[in-house]
Amino acid sequence: MSLRAGALLGGADxxxxxxxxxxxxxxxxxxxxxxxxxxxxxxxxxxxxxxGSDRSRGKLTYPALVGVETSKRVASELVEKAVEDLRALDERAEPLRMIARFIVDRKT
Incomplete structure (x- = not known):
């Protein structure tokens, strides 16, 4: 919603x-x-x-369902889709592209 709100306020089409x-x-x-x-x-x-708190609480997570390696692959694919979603936007969308890529690289 916050992405849309900012875009609406900025006059996006x-x-x-x-x-x-x-x-x-x-x-x-x-x-x-x-x-x-x-x-x-x-x-x-x-x-x-x-x-390990998710596991100890029995929380159902993506890695619990499909495994860590598959989850890493899916997260990377989602980031690439997110970057591709912005293909029609100009250079002002570059910070959003950087944020998307950071998601799968972050350690904290």
């Missing part, structure tokens, strides 16, 4: 709004998968929170 909506959907799911992976593989000190 319908195509840009659609692109940002899809970007948000893809990047949001990629972020959640990456966060679930960090909960398994991350360093508690770097994360500032304990790891």
């Amino acid at each position: 319908a195509d840009a709004l659609d692109a940002l909506t899809e970007y948000g959907r893809h990047v949001g799911l990629a972020f959640q998968i990456a966060d679930d992976i960090l909960n398994i593989e991350g360093d508690a000190r770097s994360l500032g929170k304990g790891t």
